[in-house]
Each structure stands twice: as structure tokens, then as C-alpha cells.
Amino acid sequence: MSDRDRKQRFQRGGGKGPDKGRSSGHRPGGRDREASPDGSVILYGWHTVAAALANPQRRIRKLWLTENAARRLADDKIELRVTPEIVRPDLIDSRLGPDAVHQGLLAEAEPLDSPDINDLAQEGIVLVLDQITDPHNVGAILRSAAAFAVKAIVTTARHSPDATGVLAKSASGALELVPMVTVTNLARALNELNDLGFMTVGLDSEGSKDLGAMPLVQPLALVLGAEGQGLRRLTRETCSAVARLDMPGEIKSLNVSNAAVLALYIGASRLGLMGT
Known part of the structure; x- marks a missing residue:
């Protein structure tokens, strides 16, 4: 299967994937000058995503996992809270860029509230x-x-x-x-x-x-x-x-x-x- 076919299959199974760019991790404050169109936050990497899943104040919209990452989360008894899309590592690479160390985890989430x-x-x-x-x-x-x-x-x-x-x-x-x-x-x-x-x-x-x-x-x-x-x-x-x-x-x-x-x-x- 070509990279293009894998990408199309992934998109049919779980949407178009996370938008690139930065968005505010906390509301309010107008920090979304480089936000994704829907205002979501991009989280990747083991500690980052695992902590977000463990935080009841963080609303997870979408979750992309490799098979190994999904197995590790299950072994650590970390509740996923949303149904994940199981993907190949190169599909996460294509969305984050070659320098991002994602360890097989990528989440789209709501920003956290900013206290007064x-x-x-x-x-x-x-x-x-x-x-x-x-x-x-x-x-x-x-x-x-x-x-x-x-x-x-x-x-x-x-x-x-x-x-x-x-x-x-x-x-x-x-x-x-x-x-x-x-x-x-x-x-x-x-x-x-x-x-x-x-x-x-x-x-x-x-x-x-x-x-x-x-x-x-x-x-x-x-x-x-x-x-x-x-x-x-x-x-x-x-x-x-x-x-x-x-x-x-x-x-x-x-x-x-x-x-x-x-x-x-x-x-x-x-x-x-x-x-x-």
C-alpha cells in the first residue's frame, strides 16, 4: 500500500487528523494567533498525552495511537476516554514533521481554562x-x-x-x-x-x-x-x-x-x- 493510500485510509477511518499550527492551551487571552481553525490544542509524546488523559479538566477530541503506544497505555491502565484511531507511526510523522518525537501518541484537545x-x-x-x-x-x-x-x-x-x-x-x-x-x-x-x-x-x-x-x-x-x-x-x-x-x-x-x-x-x- 502506498503512503497516499494509507493516508486516505486513515482519513476515512478517523477524520482528517489534527491541524498543524499552535493554539492556546488555556483560555482566555487571545493567544490563538497561530491556532488551528477549530481552536484545538495539539499534544504529542508519552508524558504529554498520558498526563492529558489523566486530567479530568482536559477534554480530548481525538486520539491517534500506534499499536505499541496503545498496548503501553493499556498495560499502564491509563483510561483513553475516547475511542482512538490506531495508525502507523509515519502518519503521525507526516502531521507533526520529522523532528517531533511523538512516541506514537498524538491528541487533539480542548484548551484548558485560564484562572483569574x-x-x-x-x-x-x-x-x-x-x-x-x-x-x-x-x-x-x-x-x-x-x-x-x-x-x-x-x-x-x-x-x-x-x-x-x-x-x-x-x-x-x-x-x-x-x-x-x-x-x-x-x-x-x-x-x-x-x-x-x-x-x-x-x-x-x-x-x-x-x-x-x-x-x-x-x-x-x-x-x-x-x-x-x-x-x-x-x-x-x-x-x-x-x-x-x-x-x-x-x-x-x-x-x-x-x-x-x-x-x-x-x-x-x-x-x-x-x-x-
């Missing part, structure tokens, strides 16, 4: 991302946030990647665990966090204090800026404090996702949240 900033828990740590646009970095930050029990990630509707595709894969299931709050104006959102009693600490290499040496209190919001640009001026001015991450080596700056891990470790340690 006023509904955030008044405890623990929140991360705020100031125009971090690389989906790999944001996905890695999400994964670290889940590891440190971060209550939410606040990001902007514009100049941030959509919570789908590469970002979801990089997050390795954390997209289902850490709520993402989408705002239109970050400075206004920081002011709201200040009013709610959050200690808002911007991380900047020019910060006047070392994060590891300054007193920290809950609820804490750690604010991260994009690599190169760092925090924007208004963002920096709106934070209640600006701190740096002191390191003993010759290189004094880190990739933003690595800086997030270090800042979370310092924050969680200083707040007594480790091991809780």
Missing part, C-alpha cells in the same frame, strides 16, 4: 514570565514549576508561545499540573499581585540584592525576563524588589529555564517549602 489572577492561592510561589517567547524554555520552566509545586504561571497574551505542540512536549505533562494565567498587561497584573499581598521579586543580573541572601515571604511571585532583553523597564519598576542570582564561576548568567530552577530552589528553601 484574583483567584490565585495566597501561599507558596507563583512564576511570572515577561515576554519569554521560546516554547522550549517555557516548557522547561513549566516542568520545573510542577516539580516545585508552583501555584501558577502568569504570562502575557502576546509575545509568549501558545500552550500546545513543542511547549507541551517540552513541559512533559506539566501543562496539566500548573495553571497558566494569561494577562494582557503584565505591569497591571504585577500591581494586582502586589495588592493581593504577593512579594513580587524580579530577577535581573543588575539587581541590588542576591536572591539567596534577601528575606522572602509568602505568597512569593518570581518574575523572569527574556534572555538578552531581561526584564522590561516597567516590569522592573513594578516589582516590589529586584534581585540577582550570584554564582561563583566565570559565567554569571544562565539560560532562563535554568535560572528559573535555581530561583525556585532558593525560594522554596527559604520559605520552608522543601519536602512539604
Whole structure:
């Protein structure tokens, strides 16, 4: 059977397959500038799809599995929730591109709801991302946030990647665990966090204090800026404090996702949240 025949057979059996492009993984916020026409989210890879299937808040529209992936899900007793379409790996390859490591799983799903900033828990740590646009970095930050029990990630509707595709894969299931709050104006959102009693600490290499040496209190919001640009001026001015991450080596700056891990470790340690 030719690739064309297999593709036609697959389409007759389960529809046309997932649309390419990115869509918002959380509503609302207008982050669907590259969304698929029906507003769906594309999820692929073992941890990403398995976590979505385990999340009762995530509505799965369609599910494509290879025979091996379907067998593994059954062995792990993961409920599918929808009837899957069993397909060859190359059909998933053709929809995601040759660089996507899908491990035989591809799902089309509804975006998750975006909580309101006023509904955030008044405890623990929140991360705020100031125009971090690389989906790999944001996905890695999400994964670290889940590891440190971060209550939410606040990001902007514009100049941030959509919570789908590469970002979801990089997050390795954390997209289902850490709520993402989408705002239109970050400075206004920081002011709201200040009013709610959050200690808002911007991380900047020019910060006047070392994060590891300054007193920290809950609820804490750690604010991260994009690599190169760092925090924007208004963002920096709106934070209640600006701190740096002191390191003993010759290189004094880190990739933003690595800086997030270090800042979370310092924050969680200083707040007594480790091991809780």
C-alpha cells in the first residue's frame, strides 16, 4: 500500500487528523494567533498525552495511537476516554514533521481554562514570565514549576508561545499540573499581585540584592525576563524588589529555564517549602 493510500485510509477511518499550527492551551487571552481553525490544542509524546488523559479538566477530541503506544497505555491502565484511531507511526510523522518525537501518541484537545489572577492561592510561589517567547524554555520552566509545586504561571497574551505542540512536549505533562494565567498587561497584573499581598521579586543580573541572601515571604511571585532583553523597564519598576542570582564561576548568567530552577530552589528553601 502506498503512503497516499494509507493516508486516505486513515482519513476515512478517523477524520482528517489534527491541524498543524499552535493554539492556546488555556483560555482566555487571545493567544490563538497561530491556532488551528477549530481552536484545538495539539499534544504529542508519552508524558504529554498520558498526563492529558489523566486530567479530568482536559477534554480530548481525538486520539491517534500506534499499536505499541496503545498496548503501553493499556498495560499502564491509563483510561483513553475516547475511542482512538490506531495508525502507523509515519502518519503521525507526516502531521507533526520529522523532528517531533511523538512516541506514537498524538491528541487533539480542548484548551484548558485560564484562572483569574484574583483567584490565585495566597501561599507558596507563583512564576511570572515577561515576554519569554521560546516554547522550549517555557516548557522547561513549566516542568520545573510542577516539580516545585508552583501555584501558577502568569504570562502575557502576546509575545509568549501558545500552550500546545513543542511547549507541551517540552513541559512533559506539566501543562496539566500548573495553571497558566494569561494577562494582557503584565505591569497591571504585577500591581494586582502586589495588592493581593504577593512579594513580587524580579530577577535581573543588575539587581541590588542576591536572591539567596534577601528575606522572602509568602505568597512569593518570581518574575523572569527574556534572555538578552531581561526584564522590561516597567516590569522592573513594578516589582516590589529586584534581585540577582550570584554564582561563583566565570559565567554569571544562565539560560532562563535554568535560572528559573535555581530561583525556585532558593525560594522554596527559604520559605520552608522543601519536602512539604
